[in-house]
Amino acid sequence: MAKFNMTPDELLNFQFGAPNVGWMEHKPVFKEGNFAYPAKPDVIRDLGFPNPREWSPLDEDWKLPENWMEIVREGMKDRLERYRSFKIFMDICVRCGACADKCHFYIGGGDPKNMPVLRAELLRSIYRGEFTAAGKILGKWAGGRPLTMDVVKEWFFYFYQCTECRRCSLFCPYGIDTAEVTMIARELLQLLGVNINWMMEPVRNCNRMGNHLGIQPHAFKDIVEFLCDDIETITGIRIKPPMNEKGHEVLFITPSGDVFADPGIYTFMGYLMLFHEIGLDYTLSTYASEGGNFGLFTSHEMMKKLNAKMYAEAERLGSKWILGGECGHMWRVINQYMSTHNGPCPPKMETPVNPITGTVFRNATETKMVHIAEFTADLIRHNKIKLDKRRNAHLNVTFHDSCNPARGMGMFEEPREVIKACCDNFFEMPAQTIREQTFCCAGGSGLNTEEIMEIRMRGGLPRGNALRHVQQKHNVNTMACVCAIDRATLIPLADYWAPGVGICGVHELVGNALIMKGEQERTMDLRQNDLPYLDESAEEDA
Amino acid sequence: MSFLALLRSDREGIAIAWRDAIYSTYPFDTAGFLRKGQDEFKNPVGVRTDAAVQALVKHLLEETVLDDVALDAALDELVRIRAVQDFTPGKAIGALFLIKGIVRQRLPKLGKLKDHAEAVLRFESKVDSVALRAFDIYVKCRTQLYEMRLKEIKNRHAMLFRHAGLTADAAAEETPDSDQQ
Numbered sequence: 076m077a078k079f080n081m082t083p084d085e086l087l088n089f090q091f092g093a094p095n096v097g098w099m100e101h102k103p104v105f106k107e108g109n110f111a112y113p114a115k116p117d118v119i120r121d122l123g124f125p126n127p128r129e130w131s132p133l134d135e136d137w138k139l140p141e142n143w144m145e146i147v148r149e150g151m152k153d154r155l156e157r158y159r160s161f162k163i164f165m166d167i168c169v170r171c172g173a174c175a176d177k178c179h180f181y182i183g184g185g186d187p188k189n190m191p192v193l194r195a196e197l198l199r200s201i202y203r204g205e206f207t208a209a210g211k212i213l214g215k216w217a218g219g220r221p222l223t224m225d226v227v228k229e230w231f232f233y234f235y236q237c238t239e240c241r242r243c244s245l246f247c248p249y250g251i252d253t254a255e256v257t258m259i260a261r262e263l264l265q266l267l268g269v270n271i272n273w274m275m276e277p278v279r280n281c282n283r284m285g286n287h288l289g290i291q292p293h294a295f296k297d298i299v300e301f302l303c304d305d306i307e308t309i310t311g312i313r314i315k316p317p318m319n320e321k322g323h324e325v326l327f328i329t330p331s332g333d334v335f336a337d338p339g340i341y342t343f344m345g346y347l348m349l350f351h352e353i354g355l356d357y358t359l360s361t362y363a364s365e366g367g368n369f370g371l372f373t374s375h376e377m378m379k380k381l382n383a384k385m386y387a388e389a390e391r392l393g394s395k396w397i398l399g400g401e402c403g404h405m406w407r408v409i410n411q412y413m414s415t416h417n418g419p420c421p422p423k424m425e426t427p428v429n430p431i432t433g434t435v436f437r438n439a440t441e442t443k444m445v446h447i448a449e450f451t452a453d454l455i456r457h458n459k460i461k462l463d464k465r466r467n468a469h470l471n472v473t474f475h476d477s478c479n480p481a482r483g484m485g486m487f488e489e490p491r492e493v494i495k496a497c498c499d500n501f502f503e504m505p506a507q508t509i510r511e512q513t514f515c516c517a518g519g520s521g522l523n524t525e526e527i528m529e530i531r532m533r534g535g536l537p538r539g540n541a542l543r544h545v546q547q548k549h550n551v552n553t554m555a556c557v558c559a560i561d562r563a564t565l566i567p568l569a570d571y572w573a574p575g576v577g578i579c580g581v582h583e584l585v586g587n588a589l590i591m592k593g594e595q596e597r598t599m600d601l602r603q604n605d606l607p608y609l610d611e612s613a614e615e616d617a
Numbered sequence: 618m619s620f621l622a623l624l625r626s627d628r629e630g631i632a633i634a635w636r637d638a639i640y641s642t643y644p645f646d647t648a649g650f651l652r653k654g655q656d657e658f659k660n661p662v663g664v665r666t667d668a669a670v671q672a673l674v675k676h677l678l679e680e681t682v683l684d685d686v687a688l689d690a691a692l693d694e695l696v697r698i699r700a701v702q703d704f705t706p707g708k709a710i711g712a713l714f715l716i717k718g719i720v721r722q723r724l725p726k727l728g729k730l731k732d733h734a735e736a737v738l739r740f741e742s743k744v745d746s747v748a749l750r751a752f753d754i755y756v757k758c759r760t761q762l763y764e765m766r767l768k769e770i771k772n773r774h775a776m777l778f779r780h781a782g783l784t785a786d787a788a789a790e791e792t793p794d795s796d797q798q
């Protein structure tokens with residue numbers, strides 16, 4: 076009976092489990108689908124970044140500069156001196172493991188090097204090996220290792236599998252923020268010309284044309300007009316949003332995904348309808364036509380440069396304060412970096428006051444920027460807008476806390492208040508998956524590119540799993556969010572893990588529910604689908 | 618006792634061994650994590666794998682099998698995850714075949730093999746057909762990934778297509794009889 080007694084591995088005749096080698100020895104294998112494509116040489120050249128060239132992670136030779144080791148060492152030394160947080164994060168981890176199972180990429184994928192502690196260790200081991208006396212002498216025994224080409228490849232592999240979501244930092248007793256370790260690691264890779272196109276092309280476009288897709292002002296204006304056509308079809312009201320006009324109280328800046336991408340456009344329509352209805356004195360700008368800032372994922376310097384246009388445009392147009400749209404990482408930049416990068420704000424800007432309610436947004440005293448969810452929640456609290464919830468009655472809604480507004484700026488209540496004012500059927504996902512503990516969409520920090528869809532899906536499992544739970548329990552069919560990247564990335568995530576759940580921005584719900592003065596009877600929602608409640612009331616009448 | 622009844626007497630042992638064998642297809646540290654976490658939101662891979670194994674054991678060991686919908690749902694629970702993890706197709710689906718080795722290993726303790734040789738083969742054929750269904754689901758998941766990639770590109774540029782007159786609506790207007798082609 077010997078042949079009936081085969082072990083599973085023998086039975087399948089190949090090694091089934093993972094190779095049992097130490098984590099440092101296990102090297103990543105690059106294959107289509109597990110890396111994002113490198114930046115195109117012209118993009119890198121336009122930006123004046125180092126080492127533009129054609130290369131592929133699949134190649135043995137990554138065509139690094141000859142003195143690449145020196146560049147990394149110098150780059151690391153420079154950053155250890157400049158960023159005290161980085162030095163501390165390199166020194167104080169006690170490897171307690173509290174963060175280990177908190178990363179969505181680890182939870183969904185199972186690769187130990189996606190444990191935040193090991194992700195950071197990829198860099199920390201080089202820090203020890205190169206910069207600490209113990210590490211230099213004792214090497215591996217002191218947790219140090221030498222800088223080799225394999226290390227660079229490993230950095231590229233794993234630091235582009237971190238969405239800089241900061242979930243891990245929430246659980247670290249020392250407050251170590253692996254997202255910041257990733258930011259530094261990516262900066263070091265940038266010095267060698269090791270980067271991804273999905274990030275660098277938007278950076279280049281933003282740098283030159285003001286928005287990620289590089290859409291020029293006239294096309295931007297045309298597209299806004301298309302959306303105004305749609306609003307007119309739906310409501311009978313023609314809106315003419317001011318564009319690049321001087322002398323308005325408010326400058327409105329939103330991610331360009333709201334203008335160009337489906338379903339962001341419906342959120343954008345919601346903003347315009349709201350502003351029209353309350354008579355807000357505002358202007359859009361084709362210069363500051365992008366709230367998003369992929370510089371955050373590139374380098375501190377690039378983040379600063381791309382962010383600078385917000386104040387520059389407010390100053391040029393003479394706006395008193397800036398209202399910002401539903402975006403994730405835009406708000407991380409504003410909340411965490413803007414005032415040190417580009418502050419103080421232009422002298423004529425003022426602490427934002429809601430012109431309709433008189434509320435002073437003291438939380439925005441420093442930056443002069445208010446999040447649209449705060450603004451609308453304030454209008455609702457003061458009963459300044461009329462909302463017809465029946466138009467959203469067919470939606471059972473849950474809310475995805477986007478990592479940056481949640482963990483990067485602590486905004487939890489306002490979007491929920493707005494949703495609940497627009498919809499009767501609101502259901503929370505389980506507590507360990509929302510608010511501070513929210514699970515990432517797995518496409519943040521410039522990883523929302525389609526060539527790594529399978530990585531995004533495994534990283535998206537924790538979010539998708541919680542979504543499926545409320546779908547099954549409460550019949551949830553809509554997940555709202557306040558982030559333009561989420562509005563794109565959550566669509567495949569939901570299709571894959573909780574099929575049947577649609578994605579929308581919070582202000583799409585507002586636009587649908589908003590009762591506008593002089594509007595025609597609404598028969599369609601902003602996507603121009605029939606409003607189901609009308610059929611139901613017609614049936615009741617009959 | 619029938620062969621299946623014999624296996625049912627060791628049902629829990631078989632399920633645990635199968636589940637653990639699947640967990641062991643992950644790196645060592647991860648296998649431990651998958652085994653210990655019971656919270657479905659903190660450890661979805663572990664909990665879903667376990668749920669799938671329980672359902673499949675029922676299907677393979679009971680006289681009355683799961684209907685197609687229930688069987689596919691159980692397989693989907695396992696395969697959908699493995700289809701996006703770092704496995705080759707063989708290793709993703711191979712998780713199903715592990716049950717064969719487990720039963721072969723445990724059987725001598727339960728009864729005399731030679732009394733059940735035919736039933737063993739029948740059982741293994743059942744495993745094979747389950748694995749074939751799993752293969753269909755695997756391909757469906759992988760195909761879905763590609764479809765989602767395309768859809769994402771379209772969504773991202775929705776207004777640019779419209780601006781350039783390239784939307785489906787515009788195309789349909791230009792070729793009114795496109796449906797018939």
Ligand code: SF4
Nearest residue numbers: 178237238240241243
């Ligand atoms: S910041 Fe987010 S993605 Fe990066 S290691 Fe921490 S939990 Fe993972």
Ligand code: SF4
Nearest residue numbers: 168170171172174247
């Ligand atoms: S929780 Fe903090 S101290 Fe503990 S292993 Fe993670 S980073 Fe290190």
